[in-house]
Amino acid sequence: MTPTAHRAVSTDARAEGRALNERQAAILEAVVTEYIGSAEPVGSSLVAHAPGVQVSSATVRSEMVALEREGYLVQPHTSAGRIPTDKGYRFFVDHLTQPGVLGPTQHKQVCRFFDQVHVEMEDMLERATGLLSELTSYAAVVVGPSHDSATIRSVQLVGLAPHLVLLVVVLSDGAVEKQTMEFEAEVADDVLTTAGALLSTHLVGRTTTTGWTVPSGGSAEVDRVVAAATAAFGLMGRSIESDQIFVGGPSRLAQSFDAVETVRSVLGILEQQLVVVTLLRDVLDRGLSVAIGTEHGYEPLASCAVVVAPVSIDGVDLGAVGLLGPTRMDYQRALAAAHVVGERLGQRLGETGRGGASAGAGSHDGGN
Amino acid sequence: MTPTAHRAVSTDARAEGRALNERQAAILEAVVTEYIGSAEPVGSSLVAHAPGVQVSSATVRSEMVALEREGYLVQPHTSAGRIPTDKGYRFFVDHLTQPGVLGPTQHKQVCRFFDQVHVEMEDMLERATGLLSELTSYAAVVVGPSHDSATIRSVQLVGLAPHLVLLVVVLSDGAVEKQTMEFEAEVADDVLTTAGALLSTHLVGRTTTTGWTVPSGGSAEVDRVVAAATAAFGLMGRSIESDQIFVGGPSRLAQSFDAVETVRSVLGILEQQLVVVTLLRDVLDRGLSVAIGTEHGYEPLASCAVVVAPVSIDGVDLGAVGLLGPTRMDYQRALAAAHVVGERLGQRLGETGRGGASAGAGSHDGGN
DNA sequence: GCCTGGCACTCAGTAGACTTGAGTGCCAGG
DNA sequence: CCTGGCACTCAAGTCTACTGAGTGCCAGGC
Numbered sequence: 001m002t003p004t005a006h007r008a009v010s011t012d013a014r015a016e017g018r019a020l021n022e023r024q025a026a027i028l029e030a031v032v033t034e035y036i037g038s039a040e041p042v043g044s045s046l047v048a049h050a051p052g053v054q055v056s057s058a059t060v061r062s063e064m065v066a067l068e069r070e071g072y073l074v075q076p077h078t079s080a081g082r083i084p085t086d087k088g089y090r091f092f093v094d095h096l097t098q099p100g101v102l103g104p105t106q107h108k109q110v111c112r113f114f115d116q117v118h119v120e121m122e123d124m125l126e127r128a129t130g131l132l133s134e135l136t137s138y139a140a141v142v143v144g145p146s147h148d149s150a151t152i153r154s155v156q157l158v159g160l161a162p163h164l165v166l167l168v169v170v171l172s173d174g175a176v177e178k179q180t181m182e183f184e185a186e187v188a189d190d191v192l193t194t195a196g197a198l199l200s201t202h203l204v205g206r207t208t209t210t211g212w213t214v215p216s217g218g219s220a221e222v223d224r225v226v227a228a229a230t231a232a233f234g235l236m237g238r239s240i241e242s243d244q245i246f247v248g249g250p251s252r253l254a255q256s257f258d259a260v261e262t263v264r265s266v267l268g269i270l271e272q273q274l275v276v277v278t279l280l281r282d283v284l285d286r287g288l289s290v291a292i293g294t295e296h297g298y299e300p301l302a303s304c305a306v307v308v309a310p311v312s313i314d315g316v317d318l319g320a321v322g323l324l325g326p327t328r329m330d331y332q333r334a335l336a337a338a339h340v341v342g343e344r345l346g347q348r349l350g351e352t353g354r355g356g357a358s359a360g361a362g363s364h365d366g367g368n
Numbered sequence: 369m370t371p372t373a374h375r376a377v378s379t380d381a382r383a384e385g386r387a388l389n390e391r392q393a394a395i396l397e398a399v400v401t402e403y404i405g406s407a408e409p410v411g412s413s414l415v416a417h418a419p420g421v422q423v424s425s426a427t428v429r430s431e432m433v434a435l436e437r438e439g440y441l442v443q444p445h446t447s448a449g450r451i452p453t454d455k456g457y458r459f460f461v462d463h464l465t466q467p468g469v470l471g472p473t474q475h476k477q478v479c480r481f482f483d484q485v486h487v488e489m490e491d492m493l494e495r496a497t498g499l500l501s502e503l504t505s506y507a508a509v510v511v512g513p514s515h516d517s518a519t520i521r522s523v524q525l526v527g528l529a530p531h532l533v534l535l536v537v538v539l540s541d542g543a544v545e546k547q548t549m550e551f552e553a554e555v556a557d558d559v560l561t562t563a564g565a566l567l568s569t570h571l572v573g574r575t576t577t578t579g580w581t582v583p584s585g586g587s588a589e590v591d592r593v594v595a596a597a598t599a600a601f602g603l604m605g606r607s608i609e610s611d612q613i614f615v616g617g618p619s620r621l622a623q624s625f626d627a628v629e630t631v632r633s634v635l636g637i638l639e640q641q642l643v644v645v646t647l648l649r650d651v652l653d654r655g656l657s658v659a660i661g662t663e664h665g666y667e668p669l670a671s672c673a674v675v676v677a678p679v680s681i682d683g684v685d686l687g688a689v690g691l692l693g694p695t696r697m698d699y700q701r702a703l704a705a706a707h708v709v710g711e712r713l714g715q716r717l718g719e720t721g722r723g724g725a726s727a728g729a730g731s732h733d734g735g736n
Numbered sequence: 737g738c739c740t741g742g743c744a745c746t747c748a749g750t751a752g753a754c755t756t757g758a759g760t761g762c763c764a765g766g
Numbered sequence: 767c768c769t770g771g772c773a774c775t776c777a778a779g780t781c782t783a784c785t786g787a788g789t790g791c792c793a794g795g796c
Contacts, residue, residue, distance in 0.1 A: 015767050043759055061760065078757050079776045112382055118603070154526045158538045166542055170526045176536055178544045180488060189478060235486065250618060251639055254632030264622030277661060411788055424740050429789065447747045447788050 020070075025096060026052045027063050028072055031085045032092040036328045041081030086293035086327065089305070093290050093331050100332040100342060106135050114344055121174060121349065122244065128321070128345060129248025135337040138325035139253050139270065142311075143277055144244035145318040145349070147175050152203050157196040157229065160185040165225070167232045171208065177240060179232040188223060195225040208240050210234075244320070251257045256326045257303065265300040266324070280320045283308045289335060293327050303327060307334040309342035313350030321345065393464060394420045395431050396440055400452045400460040404696045409449030421606050449507065454695065456659035457548075457673070461658050461699050468700040470708060480713055489542060490612065490719065496689070496713060497616025504707040506693035507638065509677075511645055512612035513686040513717070515543050520571050520602040522690045524658045525564040525597065530554040533593070533720050535600045547610060557591060559658045563593040576601075576608050604650065611687070624694045633668040634692070657703060659697050663697035670694060675702040681718030689713065 020028065034042045044064060067073045072088040075081070078159040084092065102110065113131045117124050119128035125144045132140035154170040159311045160180070164185055167179045177264055198217045214226050217261060247270050254263050269275055279298060283291045283306060291306045305327045313318040323334045388396065398418035402410045412432060416425040432450055435441045440456040443449070452460065470478065481499045485492050493512045500508035518539040523528055526534045528548070535547045566585045572578060582594050615638050622631050637643055647666060651659045651674060659674045673695045679687040689710045691702045 041759090057759090058762095058769055058771090059767090062762095062768095065761080075760085077776065079757090079774085081759065089763080096690060106670075118548075119548070130657075153528065154524065154536075156522065156524060156536075156538075158522045160521065160540060161543055164542075165542070166521075166538060168522075168524075168536065168538060168544055170534060170536060170546075174528055174532075174534055174546075174548060176544055176546045178488070178538075178542075180486075180542060249639070251632055251635035254622075254628050254635060258628055260622050260626055260628055260631065263628065264619055267619035267622060271617070380750085409788090413788080424786090426740060426742090426791095427738090430739095430791095433790080443789085445746090445748065447786090486780065 007129070010364065020067075020072075020091070023053070023055070024063050024067055025091075026050075026090060027060055028067060028084070028088060029096045030071060031064075031082055031098070031100045035083055036330060039328060041076055041083050042159075043081035058142060065239055070210070084328075086295065089292045089327055089331075090295075091289075093292070096314060097332050097335070100336045102135070102333075102336050102352075106337070107340075109135065110340055112342065114348065124345070124348065125244065125319075126246045126248075129246045132321060132323060132337060132341050133249025133252055135332075135341075136323055136325070136334050137249075137252055138256065138323045138329060139250050139266075139319075140248040141270075141280065141322040141324065142246045142248070142345075143280055143319040143322075144246070145173065145311075146243045147171050147173060147208060147240045149207065150175065151205055151207050155196065155199045155203050155229075157192045157199070157225070159187065159192055161191060165192060165228075167229050167236075168232075169236065172238075175240075177236045178235045180230050181225075181228045182226065183224075189221070191221045191225060194219070195222045197227065198222065198226060199229055208237065241323055243273075243277050245277055247276075253324070256329075262303055266304060269298065269300050270324070276322075279306065280308050280322045284320055289338070290331060305329050305331070307331065307338050309335075309338035311342045313346045318346060318349050383622070387633065388435075388438075388459070391421070392431050392435055393425070393459075395428055396435060396452070396456060396459060398466045399432075399441060400464070401452055402581060403451055404698055407696060409451050409553055411449035414449075446477060452696075454571050454663065457660045457695055457699075458615075458658075458663075461703075462572075462662070465700050468704045470503070470704050474705070477503065478708055479710065480705075482716065492716065493612065493687075494614045494616075496522070499612045499616075500689060500691060500705060501617025501620055501734060503709075504691055504693070505617075505620055505700050506624065506691045506697060506702065507618050507634075508616040509638075509644055509648065509690040509692065510616070511616045511648055511687040511690075512614070512715075513679075514611045515539055515541060515576060515608045517575065518543065519573055519575050523564065523567045523571050523597075525560045525593070527555065527557065527560055529590075532580070533560060533596075535597050535604075537601075537604065538713070539608075543608075545604045547604050549593075549596045549600050551592075552594065556589070559589045559593060560589070562587070563590045563597065566590065566594060567597055577604065580697075611645050613645055621692070630671055637666065637668050638692070644690075647674065648676050648690045652678055652688055657706070658699060673697050673699070675699070675706050677703075677706035679710045679714045679717070681714045686714055687716050709716075 016177055029049055030047045030053055031042045034046060034050070044057040044060040047053055048055060048060045053060065064073060067088075068082065070188070071085055072091060073082040074085050076083065087096065101107075110131065113127070119125060121144065121288045125142045129140040129142045132142070138309075150171040150173040152169060153172050156168040158168060162182045163186060165181045165183065167181060168175045171177070198214060202212065202214045208288050214230065216223055217226060250267060251271055253266050257263050257266070275298070279296055283289075283296060289308055291308070293305065294302050296306060301324075302323055303326060307323040307325075309321050310317065311321060321338050323338055325334065372466050398415045398421055399410045402414060402418070410473065411494045412425040412428040414425060415421055416428045429534065432441060435456075436450065440448040440459060441455055442453055444451065469475075478499065481495070485495060489512065493510045497508040497510045501512070518541040520537060521540050522536075522538040526536060528534050531541040531554060533549045535549060535552065537545045539545070553733055562585055566582060568583045570580065582598065584591050585594060618635060618638055621634050625631050625634070643666070647664055651657075651664060657676055659676070661673065662670050664674060669692075671694060672692055675693075675697070677689050678685065679689060689706050691697075691706055693702065
C-alpha cells in the first residue's frame with residue numbers, strides 16, 4: 001500500500017464517473033467513519049492522521065476536492081469540513097464495509113433470545129423487533145410470512161350466543177383466523193354441528209385462495225349457516241392475504257434525528273404498514289440490503305437509511321427484517337444484526353415445519 | 369354579571385387558598401383558551417378585550433397577580449405574559465369547561481366508523497385508536513377487556529405436522545387463543561381426537577382462571593397429549609389475563625411537542641404497554657377523566673395531559689380509551705371525543721352479547 | 737372602595753459589528 | 767507528485783444597543 005499505488009478499488013465504478021483510487025477510498029472511508037461517530041463535518045487534518053491515509057492534510061484536501069466533484073462528499077458551507085452524500089455512503093457500504101460480526105455481548109443477547117422464545121410465531125416476530133431495536137438502537141421492522149399458500153387444516157363453528165356464531169379456521173402454518181357471524185334467528189346447536197362438519201369435509205386441505213362451493217346440507221337452516229360462513233371466509237381473506245408486520249422501538253427514532261419534523265414524518269410512514277412492507281420488498285427485490293437516503297424513492301424517508309435482510313428457509317421467502325435509522329447509521333452493526341436475526345428467524349420458522357411449501361409433506365395422514 | 373358581583377365560582381376551592389371570583393375565573397378562562405390556541409404567553413391587554421372580561425388591562429394585571437400568587441398562572445420571565453400552570457388547567461377543566469359535543473363533521477366521522485366497522489373486537493379496538501387520534505390529532509390508546517371472566521366455549525387440537533399440534537381455545541367473549549405444542553414422538557390422529565374430546569368434555573364451560581384436572585383417557589399416549597395441553601394452557605394464561613392494548617397515531621406526538629427529548633420519552637412510555645394500562649386505570653379509579661401534568665405521577669409525562677373515558681356497559685367495566693397530548697390540549701374536544709367513542713365502543717361490545725356477564729342473555733333479535 | 741389611565745421599569749428577542757478559529761484553495765518548492 | 771505555507775472564507779460566538787411587549791404601581795375619578 002505505497003502512496004503511489006492507485007489501483008482502482010471499485011470494479012464497476014467506471015460506470016459513472018472515474019473510479020476511486022485506493023487513497024481516495026481510504027479518505028472516503030475515514031470521512032464516513034468519523035462522521036458516523038461525530039455527526040459533525042470532517043476536516044482534512046483529522047483525516048490526514050487517520051490510519052490508512054498518512055499523507056498531509058493538503059493532499060487530503062485536494063483529494064477531497066476530487067471526491068466532492070464526483071459527488072461522494074459535500075461541504076455544508078465553504079469553511080467547513082466534508083460530510084458524505086448518499087453516494088458516499090453507498091460506496092462505503094458496497095466496497096469498504098466488511099461483513100462484520102456482532103460483538104460477543106450482542107451475540108449472547110441473540111442466543112438468549114432464541115433460547116427463551118417459544119414457538120408461537122406472532123409472538124416471536126413481535127419480540128424480535130424488540131431484540132433488533134435493542135441490538136442496534138434503531139427502529140426495527142419485521143414482516144412475517146403471508147398465509148396465502150397455506151392450506152386449511154380445520155374449520156370450526158362455535159356458538160357464542162343464541163344469534164352469534166364464531167367461525168374459527170386453522171391453517172397449516174399454525175395461523176388461526178376467526179370471524180364472527182350474526183344471525184337474525186337463533187341457531188340451534190345441531191345445525192351448527194352439521195354445518196361445521198359439512199364445511200370441514202369440503203374445505204380442509206384446500207388453499208385459502210382457491211374458490212370453492214359447498215353442496216347443500218339438506219336443510220335450509222344448515223344451508224343458511226354455510227352460506228354465512230362462506231361469506232365470512234371472504235371477510236377473513238383480507239387479513240389472510242395481508243402480511244403481518246411488527247414495529248419495534250419507534251421511540252429510538254427520536255434519538256436518531258434531532259429535527260422534530262423528521263421524526264414526525266418517519267413515524268407517520270411507520271404507521272402505514274402497507275408502505276413499509278412495500279418498501280422492504282422493493283429493496284429486497286432489487287437485490288439490495290441497504291437503501292440510503294433517496295434510493296428507495298420515499299421522500300419522507302430521504303434522511304433515513306433502511307437496512308433489510310430476508311427471512312427465508314431453503315430459498316423460500318418467509319418475510320423480512322428491517323432497520324430504520326439515519327443515513328449516518330452504523331451500517332456494519334446494523335447489517336450484522338439484521339442478517340443474524342433474519343437468518344435465525346428463518347431457521348426457527350423452518351424448524352417447526354411451518355410456513356413453507358414443505359409444511360404438509362409430512363408422512364402424517366389426513367387432517368382431522 | 370356586574371363587575372362587582374364576585375360570587376365564588378368554585379364550590380370547593382375554599383379547600384386550598386381562596387376561591388376564585390367570577391372575574392378571576394373569566395380571566396383564567398381567557399388565558400387558558402388563548403394559550404391553548406397560540407402556545408404563547410398571554411398578556412393582559414389581550415385578555416382585557418376577551419368576551420366575558422371587559423375591564424381594563426390594568427385591572428386584568430392586578431387580578432393576574434392574584435392568580436399567580438394562588439398558583440394558577442406563571443410568568444416565564446418578568447416582562448412576558450402569563451401561561452397556565454397545571455393547577456390552572458385543572459380549574460379550567462373542572463369549572464370552566466362545558467361537557468361539549470363534537471362538531472358535525474366529527475360526529476359524522478364517528479357514525480361512519482361505527483357503521484362500517486364489523487364485529488371483530490380486536491379489529492374494532494385497533495381501528496378505534498385511529499379514529500380517536502384522527503378526531504383529536506393526539507395520540508390515542510384503547511384498552512380492551514381482559515378475558516379473565518370469560519368461560520371456555522371450545523377446545524380443539526389440530527395437527528400441523530407429525531410432531532406439532534396446535535391447541536385452539538375459544539372463549540365465550542369471542543377470543544381465540546392458540547398454543548403450539550411440540551412432541552418428541554409422532555402423534556397419531558386418533559390420539560388427538562380422543563385427547564381433544566376429553567379436554568372438551570372437562571373444560572368447556574369452565575372459566576380460564578380456575579384450576580382443573582382432567583382424568584386419564586385410558587392410554588398413555590392420550591394422557592401425554594392431555595398433559596401437554598394442560599401445560600399449554602398455563603402458557604396461554606399470560607396472554608389471557610393481560611389486557612389488550614392498542615395505540616394509535618403516535619406520530620401525532622411529534623406534532624404536539626417541539627422538544628425531541630419530550631417526544632422520545634413519551635414514545636418510550638407508550639411502548640411499555642403495562643405502564644399505559646396502569647396509568648389509565650389509575651386515573652379512572654380516582655374518578656377522574658383528565659390527568660394534567662404531574663397529577664398522574666409519571667415524570668416522563670410531566671408535560672402531557674391524559675384524557676380518559678371508560679368503556680363500559682351497564683356498569684361493567686370493559687376497558688378504557690385514552691388520549692395523550694400536551695398539557696395545553698383542547699380539553700373540550702378531547703373529552704368529547706373520548707367520551708363518545710368510549711360510550712359507543714361499550715354499546716357495541718354489549719350489543720353483540722360479548723365481553724360481559726350478560727353474555728348469552730340476548731333477548732334482542734336481529735342485529736344490524 | 738374599586739376601577740382606570742398613565743408612567744416608569746424590566747427584560748427577551750433582534751440586529752449589527754467585531755472577533756475567533758476551523759477549514760479551505762492554491763501555489764511554489766522539493 | 768507530495769508538502770508546507772499563506773491568504774481567504776465564513777459559521778459561530780461575543781458584545782452592544784435597541785425595540786417593544788408587558789408588567790407593577792400609583793394617583794385620580796366614579
